[in-house]
Amino acid sequence: MQPRVQVMTKIVIYGRDLIVQNNRLIEAVQDLTLSEKRLMLFLSPIVRRETESDPKKNTFTVRACEFAEEYGLKLDGVYGHLEYAADSLQTKMFQYWQADQKSRVKVNFAYRSTYRDGLGEVDITLPEEVVFLLTVFDKHNQFTKYDKKNIAKMTSVHAITLYELLVQYRNLGERTLELSYLRERFGCTKSYETMYDFKRYVIDVAIKQIQENTGLKVSYHQNKKGRLIHSLTFKFSEKDTAVLKARSQRDTDTPDLFTGLTDKQIALFAGQLARLPELAHYAPIGGSYEDFAKIIRHQLQDPAHQQIYMPYLKDLGFKSS
Structure with missing residues (x-):
């Protein structure tokens, strides 16, 4: 197990409103109920905040009243759901x-x-690996972050899962996932066995909730190998036209506040970074160098990812101001 490291700017970049997870946790095969998933996501900002002052801490307090407020639940009965979720997470x-x-x-x-x-509180002790995946974000441990309000009202655990799988690729706007992996990731290897049922009760429900609660517009199509459906390709984009307009109106010749990179430099270095052998395992499976460069180009506009790529940028000749 790698030792945990403390990132000095982490608490500034990732506020309490953000859920941030190591991508390996998002990609991990898991079978959580809605209550269990909500509890793990509720812990995300708590773990980050409390390990800032105590890096060895692994026990964290969840209060029923705060949990209920977070997910818009009635306080009556919430403590019982918390206890059940905390119990089952141990198994x-x-x-x-x-x-x-x-x-x-x-x-x-x-x-x-x-x-x-009597206090409506649960103390949950997490394994070192789980704390690591919720706190360590660097060039070897890439991550995904999103506003926790985006999933707060979702009532399908499949919707939360699909949203996380897609938002990893938000800068590319497209992701292809093998059907076998999706079934395993959704815990549906022995349920919704026909493709009709799987699409109707899992995929379509998930997309509906994603579009109702987040800024993403999502569509998908099936890919076949012979006569069998092999994978699904999801395409998604921001629905917030104000955000898109602000991005398009950014002065491309003005250096970014955090790195001093202009958009032209970002495009140049993104292409070079995409071809570095040491970054190859971060590239989208089956994607081209150009696909990977698109992802990096957008990531370089984010302060957190800028710090991850900075050692490689310096090797390529970039000098920060």
Whole structure:
């Protein structure tokens, strides 16, 4: 297990309104209920904030009243749902690949919980690997972040899962996922066995909730190998025209506040970064150098990703102001 490292600017870049996760946790095969998934996401900003002052901390307090407010739930009965979710997370396991892609790790989401019934509080103790995946974001541990309000009103765990898988590729606007992986990721290997049912009750419901609660407009089509459906390709874009307009009106000759890179320099370095062998394992599976360069180009406009790529940028000749 890699040692946890502390990123000094992390708490500035990632406020309490953001859910931030290592991409390996998002990609990991897991089978969580809606309550379990909500609890893990609720912990995301708490774990980041509290490990800033105590990097070795692994027990975190969840208050029923705050959990209810976060997800728009009635307070009556919430504590019972929390207790059930905390209990079951100790029996639920997920598996992910290490950054070197050579080692596969299996770990439980939690291994201890303490209940203070009179206060409506639950203390949850997380394994070191889980804390690591919720706090360490660097060039070896790429990540995805999004506003927690985007998933707060979703009532389908499949919608949250699909949203996370897509928002990883928000800068590319397209992602192809094998059908077998989707079924495994959604926990539907033995349910919704016909493609009609899987699309109607899982994919279509998920897309409907994503479009109702987030800024994404999503469509998809099927890909076949012979007569069998092999994968689904999702295409998505921002619905917020104000955001798109602001991006398009940005002065391309003005250096970015954090790096000093103009848009022309970002485009140049993105193409060079996409061809670096040491970054190849971050490229989209089946994608071209151009596809990867598009992702990097948009990432370089984000302060957090800029810091990740900075060592490589300097090797390529970039000098920060």
